[in-house]
Structures are given as C-alpha cells and as structure tokens.
Amino acid sequence: MDLQNLNPSSLKSRFTARFLRALTEINAPKTISSSSPREIFQRYRRIKVAADKSMAYSVRSRRIWSRATLWRLRTRSRSRRLVSFGRRASVKTRTTASHGKENKEHHGAVLGVQAEELRELVPGGEAMDLCNLLDETAHYIKCLTTQVQVMRTIANLYSIE
Amino acid sequence: MGTWDNSMDQSDPFESALSSMVSSPAASNVPVSGENVMMRELIGKLGNICSSGDASCYTTPLNSPPRFDLSMVNLPNRSSLAAPFSADPGFAERAARFSCFSSSGNSGGFNDPLMDSFKLSGNQPINVDGSQSNKNSGSDKKNSGVSRSSSPENAESGVSKDESSVFQQIQSQNDAGTRKRKSTPREKPKEIPSPAADDAKVASENEESNSKRSRRNGAPAGNGNAKGSNDGNEKQRKENSKLLEPPKDYIHVRARRGQATDSHSLAERVRREKISERMKFLQDLVPGCNKVTGKAVMLDEIINYVQSLQRQVEFLSMKLATVNPRMDVNMEALLSKDMFQSRGQLPHGIYSIDSSPAFPYGYQPQQGLLPLTNGIPNTTETPFSMKTQGFLLPSVDGFTDAHPQVGPMWEDDLQSIVQMGFAQNQPQSYQGSIPTGQVKLEL
Numbered sequence: 123m124d125l126q127n128l129n130p131s132s133l134k135s136r137f138t139a140r141f142l143r144a145l146t147e148i149n150a151p152k153t154i155s156s157s158s159p160r161e162i163f164q165r166y167r168r169i170k171v172a173a174d175k176s177m178a179y180s181v182r183s184r185r186i187w188s189r190a191t192l193w194r195l196r197t198r199s200r201s202r203r204l205v206s207f208g209r210r211a212s213v214k215t216r217t218t219a220s221h222g223k224e225n226k227e228h229h230g231a232v233l234g235v236q237a238e239e240l241r242e243l244v245p246g247g248e249a250m251d252l253c254n255l256l257d258e259t260a261h262y263i264k265c266l267t268t269q270v271q272v273m274r275t276i277a278n279l280y281s282i283e
Numbered sequence: 284m285g286t287w288d289n290s291m292d293q294s295d296p297f298e299s300a301l302s303s304m305v306s307s308p309a310a311s312n313v314p315v316s317g318e319n320v321m322m323r324e325l326i327g328k329l330g331n332i333c334s335s336g337d338a339s340c341y342t343t344p345l346n347s348p349p350r351f352d353l354s355m356v357n358l359p360n361r362s363s364l365a366a367p368f369s370a371d372p373g374f375a376e377r378a379a380r381f382s383c384f385s386s387s388g389n390s391g392g393f394n395d396p397l398m399d400s401f402k403l404s405g406n407q408p409i410n411v412d413g414s415q416s417n418k419n420s421g422s423d424k425k426n427s428g429v430s431r432s433s434s435p436e437n438a439e440s441g442v443s444k445d446e447s448s449v450f451q452q453i454q455s456q457n458d459a460g461t462r463k464r465k466s467t468p469r470e471k472p473k474e475i476p477s478p479a480a481d482d483a484k485v486a487s488e489n490e491e492s493n494s495k496r497s498r499r500n501g502a503p504a505g506n507g508n509a510k511g512s513n514d515g516n517e518k519q520r521k522e523n524s525k526l527l528e529p530p531k532d533y534i535h536v537r538a539r540r541g542q543a544t545d546s547h548s549l550a551e552r553v554r555r556e557k558i559s560e561r562m563k564f565l566q567d568l569v570p571g572c573n574k575v576t577g578k579a580v581m582l583d584e585i586i587n588y589v590q591s592l593q594r595q596v597e598f599l600s601m602k603l604a605t606v607n608p609r610m611d612v613n614m615e616a617l618l619s620k621d622m623f624q625s626r627g628q629l630p631h632g633i634y635s636i637d638s639s640p641a642f643p644y645g646y647q648p649q650q651g652l653l654p655l656t657n658g659i660p661n662t663t664e665t666p667f668s669m670k671t672q673g674f675l676l677p678s679v680d681g682f683t684d685a686h687p688q689v690g691p692m693w694e695d696d697l698q699s700i701v702q703m704g705f706a707q708n709q710p711q712s713y714q715g716s717i718p719t720g721q722v723k724l725e726l
Contacts (some may be wrong), residue, residue, distance in 0.1 A: 166604035236582035
C-alpha cells in the first residue's frame with residue numbers, strides 16, 4: 123500500500139477537500155442545470171479559479187508559485203481587468219525584450235530562452251533565478267499532476283449519468 | 284638622554300609623566316626590592332597616562348592600568364627589568380610599547396612616531412607584558428581563553444625572545460584562532476561536494492586563498508609578520524583542505540583540476556551543479572525524459588509538460604462546468620475510493636462496507652472530512668443503482684496519453700469496487716445527511 127495515499131494531510135487530500143468544497147459552492151446555487159454557454163463559461167472560469175486557488179491554499183504559501191498565485195487571484199478579484207492587464211503587459215514586455223531567440227541560444231546563457239518561457243508558465247517565476255526556478259517548477263509539476271488527477275476523477279464521477 | 288628627549292618631544296603627556304618617573308628612580312639607587320616597588324609605581328603612572336591620555340592610542344579596553352600592575356608583578360626576571368630601568372633612556376620607550384603592542388593587535392591605530400622609536404630599540408623583558416597583552420588583544424576576538432592560559436608560559440619564554448618572535452606568536456595565535464573559526468564553516472555546507480575532487484589539487488586554490496588571507500591579516504601585526512603568517516598558512520593548508528574566504532558564509536567547494544579558482548568561477552560552478560542536480564530531479568518527474576540529454580532539450584520537454592498539464596486543468600474544469608452536477612454524497616465516497624485506487628491497490632476496508640451510512644474504510648484519518656453534507660440538497664434521491672450501470676468509465680479525453688498507467692488502473696478497480704459498494708448501498712435511500720463525522724476520506 124502506498125503510504126502516500128494514506129496520509130490524511132497529504133497534498134492530494136487537502137486539495138480534494140478544498141476543491142470539492144468550492145465545487146459545491148459553485149454548483150449549489152443552481153438547482154437547475156443551465157445549459158446556456160455563457161453560464162457554462164462563467165462556471166468554467168469559477169471552477170478554474172477554484173481549482174487554482176484550492177491548490178495554492180493546499181500548498182499554503184510555502185512555495186513562491188503558490189504565493190504568487192494567491193496574490194494574483196486576490197488582486198484579480200479586487201480590480202479585475204486592470205491588474206491582470208497590467209501584469210500581462212509586463213510579462214509581454216519581458217518576452218518581447220528577449221525576442222532574439224537565436225542570439226540567446228548561442229550565448230553563454232544557453233538556457234535563456236527556455237528559462238524565459240518557463241518563467242511565464244510558472245506563476246511567480248519572473249523574479250526567480252534559474253536555480254530556484256527549477257525548484258519551483260518541480261514542485262509545481264507535482265501539484266499540477268495532483269490537481270489533474272483529482273479533477274479527472276471528479277469529472278468522471280460527475281459524468282456518470 | 285638624547286633619545287629620551289627625542290621620544291619625549293613627540294608626545295607631550297608622555298613627556299611630563301615620564302620625566303617625573305624617570306627622575307625619581309634615577310635619583311635613588313634602590314635595591315632590587317625597591318625596584319619592584321618603583322616599577323609598580325611606574326606602571327601605575329603609565330597606566331594613568333594611558334587612561335588620561337589620548338584614548339585612541341592608549342586606552343583600548345585591553346589597556347587597563349591594573350593589568351599593567353599584574354603583568355609587572357608576575358615578571359620572573361625583575362632584575363633584567365631593573366637594568367633598563369636604571370638605564371633609563373630606553374625605559375620610557377619600552378614602557379610605552381605596552382600600549383603599542385596591545386593596540387597594534389587591534390587595528391594598528393597606534394601608528395605614531397612613538398611606535399617607530401620603540402621598534403628601533405632592542406627588546407627586553409617588557410616584551411613579556413607586551414606579548415601577553417598583545418596576545419590577549421589579538422585573540423580577543425577569537426579565543427581569548429587560550430591566550431590567557433598560555434600567557435604565563437609565554438611570559439616565561441618571552442623574556443628572551445625578540446620582537447619578531449613575539450609577532451610570530453601573535454600571528455600563530457591569530458592563525459590558530461582563524462583556524463578554529465574556519466573549521467566551523469567548513470563542516471556546515473558539505474552538501475555540495477565536487478565529484479571529481481582531489482585533495483592535492485586544492486593546493487593551488489589554498490595558496491591563493493591563503494595568500495589573500497595573509498594579506499589581510501598581515502596588516503595589523505606589522506612587518507614582522509611575513510614569516511609568521513606563512514608558517515601559519517602552511518599549517519592551515521595542511522589541516523584544512525577546503526577553504527574559501529573565511530569570514531564570509533560561503534559554500535565551500537573543492538576546485539577541480541585545471542579549473543579557475545577565483546571566487547567568481549567557484550560560485551559559478553556551485554550554481555551550475557545545483558542547476559544540473561535539479562534538472563536531474565525534473566527528469567524523473569517529467570515522464571519520457573529519460574532518453575533526453577542536454578539542458579536545452581530537457582527544458583523544452585519540461586515546458587511542454589507544464590503547458591500540457593495546465594491545459595488539462597483547464598479542460599477538466601470546463602468539463603466540470605458542463606457536467607450536470609449531481610451532488611450526491613456517494614460521489615464523494617466514490618471519490619475517496621478512487622483516491623484509494625489511484626495507486627492501483629485495493630484498500631482493505633473496502634470490503635467492510637456495511638449498510639450503515641458511514642463508510643468505514645478501515646482507516647481513521649483525523650482530517651479530510653468532507654463537509655459536503657452541509658451543502659448538499661436533500662432531494663438527491665437519485666437512485667444509486669442508476670449510477671452503477673453507467674459507472675464504467677471511458678477514458679476521459681485524449682490527455683491520458685500523459686498518464687497511460689494511471690487511467691486503466693482506475694477503471695478496472697473502480698468497476699469492481701464501485702459495483703460492490705453500490706450493490707450494498709442500494710437499498711438505502713440517501714438523504715444526503717450522512718453525518719459528517721462518519722464520512723471519512725483516506726486519500
């Protein structure tokens with residue numbers, strides 16, 4: 123028996139608990155299932171946010187990416203468009219600044235290009251050096267796989283009809 | 284008296300006191316016992332000078348007058364002390380050398396012309412005191428206890444030693460102190476050993492770092508140091524085989540053969556090793572990366588994987604949004620079963636499901652309770668049996684290629700377990716009111 127499964131406070135269990143809680147909150151108000159695309163889209167967004175948020179909370183800000191995610195979510199919830207726009211703009215400027223891909227590849231910092239891409243992917247990665255970035259990426263990957271597993275299971279359960 | 288006058292001219296406070304001091308012993312040809320008394324007098328007066336004089340030069344915290352008294356009292360060779368004493372010219376200089384010695388260990392603040400004149404004069408037993416006080420000051424930062432304990436024997440031997448030897452002692456003590464100090468940072472960060480490390484190859488690195496150190500440490504002790512510092516460094520090199528700049532908290536790395544040994548490249552190397560270590564770890568995480576070599580390709584793979592995972596999350600959340608949510612509690616129970624299954628093994632407790640609403644899975648986790656029952660509408664009377672048939676899961680989407688081993692395992696086990704569980708639970712009507720205390724998840 124894999125001991126990791128039995129750990130009641132493992133990442134998976136924490137995430138599952140939170141996510142399910144969030145899901146019930148999202149789904150509870152609607153007793154009738156609405157099928158309008160717009161509502162579905164809204165729900166999708168909320169669910170996605172809930173997933174990210176519950177994962178970040180499960181990690182409990184031990185990691186830079188979780189802190190960045192939480193911060194991002196909070197600021198987004200406050201002033202939605204403005205902040206996200208600003209952040210996206212800042213990220214875009216960074217990427218355009220490093221647009222000389224071939225040059226970067228042949229330079230001493232061979233990993234410059236990929237590091238930039240990775241920084242975009244991992245939340246909060248912009249401010250990290252490569253060493254920490256790889257650390258965070260490893261943990262982020264682990265959490266993402268957990269998330270995917272749980273969500274897939276839930277989706278499967280829901281889709282049984 | 285000529286030299287006396289010269290030295291006297293250079294510092295006024297000294298002049299008056301010394302004149303008074305010198306005149307008194309010179310006047311009386313005292314016996315040996317009396318000399319001791321007068322020596323104590325002198326020392327006391329010197330101490331007064333020190334305390335009343337310029338603080339920077341004389342009154343370091345180590346230069347307290349009582350110490351002067353003690354040192355003089357402990358002198359074995361009082362007669363030799365008396366000799367220069369009566370031959371007063373050099374006395375003032377040597378007496379003032381007390382303070383020189385003690386301050387030189389600190390910061391060389393005593394760079395006065397007095398110092399020069401003192402150095403020029405020959406060494407005599409005052410070195411004993413000077414050495415003692417100097418040792419105390421020099422090692423004050425490090426292990427003062429050692430110096431004080433060793434000072435008596437130094438006092439004995441210091442009588443006949445000359446100035447350079449004194450400095451050598453000081454330097455060796457300094458080195459001993461630094462050696463002690465360095466040994467602690469050496470133990471700490473041993474987690475970054477270079478695989479191809481070789482002790483012999485470190486010699487060059489040590490020389491360089493030692494030379495840097497001697498350059499730094501050489502300043503306060505004066506010019507008699509070169510020999511002493513080299514000796515100390517020799518000892519250090521033999522003892523410590525990996526050293527970097529001592530006072531800073533660097534990670535200690537062994538220089539490999541043929542590689543540059545300055546601090547920048549060493550730090551670079553440490554960084555690179557860390558990065559490659561993490562790349563290896565990531566290689567294990569990302570499936571299908573075992574054959575890939577090279578950082579760039581690895582990173583590309585990692586990026587692709589992260590992107591695919593993120594896309595999966597989005598897809599699944601979309602799916603969850605579209606799926607008609609039937610918030611049955613049993614779903615969550617099933618979920619827990621699925622969580623059991625995700626590693627592909629059956630939990631023991633699965634067979635002990637009885638008709639009670641609780642699902643004792645045989646595990647008693649303290650946490651992981653699903654507070655779902657609160658939010659669940661009680662109208663979920665949907666017959667569970669309906670779910671059993673439809674429970675055969677098709678694989679969700681095309682993303683399972685990323686997790687080939689997980690998917691099939693889920694489905695097989697899920698089938699068997701769920702059917703069992705559902706069969707048992709069918710007769711019940713779930714009110715959705717399963718007491719929270721009994722729904723336990725083991726994930």
